[in-house]
Amino acid sequence: MVSSRPEESGDEELVTSAQRGERQAFEVLVDRYKQKAYRIAFDFTRDREEAKDLSQEAFLQAFSHLKGFDRRASFYTWFYRILVNLCLDYRRRRGRISWESLDERTEKGNGLDKIANPAPSPDQQAMGEELSRRIGAALATLPPKQRAVFLLKNHQGLSISEIATVMKAAEGTIKAHLHRAVMALRQRLTELA
Amino acid sequence: MAERHDPLRGACKDFEQDLILYYYQDCAGIERRRVESHLVSCASCRRFLEELQSLLPATVKSDEPSPAFWQSYSREIRARLVTADEKSRWWDAISFPFRPWPVPAVATALVLAVALTLTFTKGRWPFHQTPPQERELVEMASVTDNLDFFNSFDFLDSMDLLEAVEGKEMQKSETSHQPL
Incomplete structure (x- = not known):
């Protein structure tokens, strides 16, 4: 049973309660990881609504398959794997997504809110947008x-x-992927400059 | 290790991967010391590392939605979880008899029931009633088998007879060959 304040319980305890059918325990896990989940989904999609849908879908899949979670990894790692696979x-x-249009959609927002950064000057904003567009284009080619x-x-x-645990791959493979990704990005950004 | 410098890449080939891990502070012990001692003597690798330090943070595009977004997010996910929970409970109730453990349990119970029935009602159940004509045939077949059996005895008798005759002949020949 989760202690009187579920928010203070550890992941393991919450998972045990959720596996017994206590949905509220899982909702605490959602509150705990929703921002991280959203951010990684946003990194993949660069779109607020898509990121929200993908991260929520990952929580739903985790909830549905929670009884099969064998605790060989931590809940967060296991959840991360579900999320990354969905992404x-x-x-x-x-x-390949049109990063330009996605960047526009993100920066204009959906009317609910704005990115919480201090307002830059028009020049800085233009340069930032250009760099963001280039980086988006370079990332999209990976x-x-x-x-x-x-x-x-x-x-x-x-x-x-x-990362090796999340992606179920050898550490050497992950290092090689990272190396290639960084080199490709560096080259693309140099070409675009 | 040999330092093969590639002007396009900017860093020594053998150190590229380790420099990236070094930048991310994900290289420890021997590897870290190896990279650090190399950086002291290699200007190209130092430039490469500086480049990573300016390039990679710029690739992170942060998005910090407002509290209103998170409120809406929480409301939506809770509603979706309630739906999923109700669906799974309904499905659990429907699929209960087909779950992995009830199937062998029911099968075992059935086997036990049949075994107990057979044990306690032994002899009361006319499982195999042979029609009268078939019964006659079966009796005839057993008589035939018996005849074959006795025939084999006759054969053995004749064997004994032969042996007896042979024995007598042998005795005769022995007595005829005895020296006078």
Whole structure:
């Protein structure tokens, strides 16, 4: 049973309760990881609505398959794997995305909110947008696995061993993917400059 | 290790991967010391590392949605979880008899029931009633088998007879060859 304040319970305890059918315990896990989940989905999609849908879908899949979670990895690693697989599937379904249009959609927002950064000058904004567009274009050209490794490392700060666990691959393979991704990005950005 | 410098890539080939891991602080112990000692003597690799330091952080596109977004997010995911939960409970109720454990349990119970029935009602159940004509045939077949059996005895008798005759002949020949 989860302690009187579920928010203070550890992941393991919450998972045990959720596996027994206590949905509220799983909702605490959702609250705990929703921002991280959203951010990684956003890294893959660069679209707010898509990122929201993908991260929510990952939570739903985790909830449905929770009884099969064998605790060999932590809940977060297991959940990350579900999310990354969904993101990779999304990339396969969508193919190469028009990053320019996605950047526009993100920057204009959906009317609900704005990016919480101090307003830059028009020049800075233009330069920032141009750089963002170039980076988006360069990232879009990476093969899905290289891109996934790069995003998990560069954007999420996961260690090589964590990425290897999430992606079910050898550490050497992950290092090779990261190396190729960084070199390809560097080359593309140099070409675009 | 040999330093093969590629002007296009900017860093020594053998150190490229380790420099990237070094940048991410994901290289420890011997590898880290190896990279650090190399950086002291190699200007190209130092430039490569500086380039990574300016390029890679710029690739991170942050998005910080407002609290309103997160409220809407939480409402939506809760509603979706309730639906999924209700669906799974309904499905659990429907699929209960087909779950992995009830199937062998029911099969075992059935086998036990049949075994107990057979044990306690032994002899009361006319399982195999042979029609009268078939019964006669079966009896005839057993008589035929018996005849074959006795025939084999006759054969053995004749063997004994032969042996007896041979024995007598042998005795005769022995007595005729005895020296006078």
